Amino acid sequence: MKVSKGRSFLFRIPEDEEFGAFINGFAKRHNVLIGTVTAIGTLRNPKIGYFDEESGRYRVMELSGTYELVSLTGNISIKDGEPLAHIHVALGDSDGRLWGGHLIEGEVFVAEVFVQELLGEILERKPQKNGLALWDAEGL
Amino acid sequence: MKVSKGRSFLFRIPEDEEFGAFINGFAKRHNVLIGTVTAIGTLRNPKIGYFDEESGRYRVMELSGTYELVSLTGNISIKDGEPLAHIHVALGDSDGRLWGGHLIEGEVFVAEVFVQELLGEILERKPQKNGLALWDAEGL
Amino acid sequence: MKVSKGRSFLFRIPEDEEFGAFINGFAKRHNVLIGTVTAIGTLRNPKIGYFDEESGRYRVMELSGTYELVSLTGNISIKDGEPLAHIHVALGDSDGRLWGGHLIEGEVFVAEVFVQELLGEILERKPQKNGLALWDAEGL
Numbered sequence: 100m101k102v103s104k105g106r107s108f109l110f111r112i113p114e115d116e117e118f119g120a121f122i123n124g125f126a127k128r129h130n131v132l133i134g135t136v137t138a139i140g141t142l143r144n145p146k147i148g149y150f151d152e153e154s155g156r157y158r159v160m161e162l163s164g165t166y167e168l169v170s171l172t173g174n175i176s177i178k179d180g181e182p183l184a185h186i187h188v189a190l191g192d193s194d195g196r197l198w199g200g201h202l203i204e205g206e207v208f209v210a211e212v213f214v215q216e217l218l219g220e221i222l223e224r225k226p227q228k229n230g231l232a233l234w235d236a237e238g239l
Numbered sequence: 240m241k242v243s244k245g246r247s248f249l250f251r252i253p254e255d256e257e258f259g260a261f262i263n264g265f266a267k268r269h270n271v272l273i274g275t276v277t278a279i280g281t282l283r284n285p286k287i288g289y290f291d292e293e294s295g296r297y298r299v300m301e302l303s304g305t306y307e308l309v310s311l312t313g314n315i316s317i318k319d320g321e322p323l324a325h326i327h328v329a330l331g332d333s334d335g336r337l338w339g340g341h342l343i344e345g346e347v348f349v350a351e352v353f354v355q356e357l358l359g360e361i362l363e364r365k366p367q368k369n370g371l372a373l374w375d376a377e378g379l
Numbered sequence: 380m381k382v383s384k385g386r387s388f389l390f391r392i393p394e395d396e397e398f399g400a401f402i403n404g405f406a407k408r409h410n411v412l413i414g415t416v417t418a419i420g421t422l423r424n425p426k427i428g429y430f431d432e433e434s435g436r437y438r439v440m441e442l443s444g445t446y447e448l449v450s451l452t453g454n455i456s457i458k459d460g461e462p463l464a465h466i467h468v469a470l471g472d473s474d475g476r477l478w479g480g481h482l483i484e485g486e487v488f489v490a491e492v493f494v495q496e497l498l499g500e501i502l503e504r505k506p507q508k509n510g511l512a513l514w515d516a517e518g519l
Contacts, residue, residue: 100248100249100250101246101247101248102247102248102249103247104244104247104384106381107381107382107383107384107497108380108381108382109380109382109413109415109454109497109499109502110380110514110516110517111513111514111515111516111517112516112517113516113517114516133249135249135277135353137277137415137417137452138452139452139453139454139465139466139467141430147331147335148307149307149331149332149333149334149335150281150305150307151333152305152348158333160334160335162335165430165432167428167429167430167467167479167480167481168467169450169452169467169468169469169479169480170309170310170329170450170452170467170469171452172277172278172279172309172310172311173279174249174279174351174353185279185351186279187279187307187308187309187310188309189309189310189329189337189450189469189477189479191427191429191467191478191479191480192429193429193431193438194429194440195427195429195440195442195478195479195480196336196476196477196478197329197336197337197469197477197478197479198331198335198336198337199307199309199329199331199335199337200307200309200331200335201307208432209511209513211454211465211514213415213454217247217249219249222249231349233251233349234250234251234351235251236250236251236252236253236254237250237251237252237253240388240389240390241386241387241388242387242388242389243387244384244387273389275389275417275493277417287471287475288447289447289471289472289473289474289475290421290445290447291445291473292445292488298473300474300475302475310449310450310469312417312418312419312449312450312451313419314389314419314491314493325419325491326419327419327447327448327449327450327471328449329449329450329469329477336476337469337476337477338471338475338476338477339447339449339469339471339475339477340447340449340471340475341447357387357389359389362389371489373391373489374390374391374491375391376390376391376392376393376394377390377391377392377393
């Protein structure tokens with residue numbers, strides 16, 4: 100859907116916060132109902148998910164140690180009446196190898212974040228048959 | 240070049256569409272001549288390319304199965320008189336390992352996309368000696 | 380912090396330039412004091428860093444050859460009185476495997492860049508006890 104630009108925020112999340120919870124709380128406090136999120140930094144002990152189409156569930160991988168947050172791309176929309184960030188990450192280990200997927204959890208060592216609020220109709224995630232909660236798809 | 244902001248779009252591509260073809264069609268339908276594209280989601284059987292300087296051609300890798308679309312970064316400009324998206328992707332397998340490069344093809348399982356239209360002079364890709372189609376470079 | 384949108388730039392960096400130095404010079408020439416940077420393209424012989432919490436220093440990895448610049452995410456703020464880009468990259472080798480981290484250096488073969496200037500209070504990097512130069516963290 101067509102949206103217009105709202106407020107923009109550039110900030111650093113304090114150390115030891117959980118990334119997703121912080122962004123969801125930030126969106127709630129600032130009333131950001133639709134938006135985009137990007138970030139770089141360093142995360143500790145991130146949990147990432149791979150969505151398995153067959154089972155309709157995420158396979159969870161727990162990485163241990165500190166990882167460069169090489170890319171973080173996400174969006175904010177409404178689920179169960181509250182703003183929810185859906186986030187994917189690429190994470191670099193000490194050998195420079197990259198790991199990633201759906202961000203389930205990640206403790207912030209450093210996170211420099213850009214949030215762009217978007218203004219438009221409510222965009223809501225609704226449960227689908229495939230096990231995911233998705234927006235209505237855009238027609239052709 | 241300096242550009243100004245046009246329309247913004249946040250949407251989900253329907254399942255089974257080919258990602259690049261959908262974005263090119265979207266740009267054409269909505270007359271987006273310059274822009275940026277980002278997305279997260281899940282792609283099936285993506286084909287990615289690595290540009291080989293020596294041969295001046297892309298080496299094509301066909302991945303099979305379903306991959307997390309961990310990052311997708313692209314731009315829209317004009318090639319051969321029509322809007323064309325140039326897209327790079329990072330893709331996560333079921334073990335969380337990342338693969339990626341130039342997106343040649345990818346079937347959408349889920350794709351949540353943000354397109355930012357930019358307004359300015361026509362930005363056109365022209366064939367170069369090295370085998371790529373590029374914009375004029377920005378001088379110093 | 381809340382920021383507003385300034386100018387936007389979409390451009391290609393000339394071949395053989397060093398990516399970070401070019402962006403820092405671009406920011407200085409155009410007086411971009413706060414901003415975001417994204418790019419795709421191809422880099423030669425990139426050097427990437429992994430920040431080691433224990434030593435408080437970056438472990439530097441020198442990759443040789445040509446890599447797809449799969450994602451590049453960065454921000455611009457002030458350090459030592461001048462605009463400085465902080466950049467993380469994901470890089471694809473000829474087998475499609477991804478490597479990445481903090482971008483220390485990278486020679487441009489192709490770089491298509493989007494810079495978004497942001498307007499607001501000065502955002503400054505200051506040395507921290509952990510060895511990094513960071514902005515003040517956003518409170519809860």
